[in-house]
Amino acid sequence: MEQLWKKIEEYENIQIFRHVRPDFDAFGSQIGLYNALKEMYPNKTISLGGVMEHDLLDYYPSFENTTHDGDILGIVVDTANVDRIDGDITQCSYIIKIDHHIIVDQYGDLNIVDEKASSASEVVTLLLKEKNGEKPLNQNASLALFLGVVGDTGRFMYSCTGEKTFLAASYLMTSGINVEDVFSKIYMKKKVSIKVLQFIYSNYKEQGKIAYYILTAKDLAELGISREEGSNYVNTFSNFEEFVVWIAITQNEDGTYRVSMRSRGVAINEVANQFHGGGHANASGASLETIEELPSLLEKLEEKING
Numbered sequence: 001m002e003q004l005w006k007k008i009e010e011y012e013n014i015q016i017f018r019h020v021r022p023d024f025d026a027f028g029s030q031i032g033l034y035n036a037l038k039e040m041y042p043n044k045t046i047s048l049g050g051v052m053e054h055d056l057l058d059y060y061p062s063f064e065n066t067t068h069d070g071d072i073l074g075i076v077v078d079t080a081n082v083d084r085i086d087g088d089i090t091q092c093s094y095i096i097k098i099d100h101h102i103i104v105d106q107y108g109d110l111n112i113v114d115e116k117a118s119s120a121s122e123v124v125t126l127l128l129k130e131k132n133g134e135k136p137l138n139q140n141a142s143l144a145l146f147l148g149v150v151g152d153t154g155r156f157m158y159s160c161t162g163e164k165t166f167l168a169a170s171y172l173m174t175s176g177i178n179v180e181d182v183f184s185k186i187y188m189k190k191k192v193s194i195k196v197l198q199f200i201y202s203n204y205k206e207q208g209k210i211a212y213y214i215l216t217a218k219d220l221a222e223l224g225i226s227r228e229e230g231s232n233y234v235n236t237f238s239n240f241e242e243f244v245v246w247i248a249i250t251q252n253e254d255g256t257y258r259v260s261m262r263s264r265g266v267a268i269n270e271v272a273n274q275f276h277g278g279g280h281a282n283a284s285g286a287s288l289e290t291i292e293e294l295p296s297l298l299e300k301l302e303e304k305i306n307g
Helices: 002-010 024-040 055-059 120-132 139-153 163-173 179-187 192-203 217-223 227-231 269-274 291-306
Strands: 013-017 045-048 072-077 094-099 110-113 205-207 210-215 245-251 257-263 283-288
Touching: 002 072, 002 094, 002 110, 013 024, 024 045, 024 055, 024 072, 024 120, 024 139, 055 227, 094 120, 120 139, 120 163, 139 163, 139 179, 192 210, 192 217, 210 217, 210 291, 217 227, 217 245, 227 245, 227 257, 245 291, 257 269, 257 291, 269 283, 269 291, 283 291
Parallel strands: 013 045, 013 072, 072 094, 094 110, 210 245
Antiparallel strands: 205 210, 245 257, 257 283
């Protein structure tokens, strides 16, 4: 704590990064910390690193990015390995890593990692709580961090949810955020979902205890959804007892494939690490250069299931 806040107070320029292909926690921890520091240090120049254009940003408070003049303190959240950082951290003279994943790279000059935490947003929230005492965060910071916690815990249903998760959520709620409004926005569906689900149920594949679906660029265009939206249906098969691993495979604009994997009782993150990805024991992401790599991925997942 002392090193963290000493460095934050030392630098006039702070840039906050997160991983590529962001999820709710990546944006939540990044934008939440951004809004908290903006209030705590109004005279500092604080910005967001990486590409800040994404469908998920519709759920988050607005932000203003700016350029820096001088030495930059880089803070990287929710990113286990340096290859997955979105943005150029080489411009930063000091790096702080705040994360909750199993350690892959110790790339920070200061590494704050709690592998037992549900999310990076939980870690950031509790760091801010310890700094602020009982003083609530501003609503923009609380909303972003709450979205991050909810996203990585599946509304507090995943096994990663712990006592500290509820402590963090309780603290965030002291700012007056409307939890019912948060949930209704995240989980409200559009009519196009009926069409997408019909396609998935009609075209999904099984291999042993694995269920998966593939959405090519052509499929996404015909369904009228983005690649990110296609991945959002990954939990379609989560409540079928015959499946212990379920996967969404969606094609990127460059022809590669994003793989979103979830599991029950099987650790899949080590397999994800072998396919240019990573994540949690029961929720990970990976990448395939071509769809021809899929049989190898499925084979390694089956080894985990049967092993």
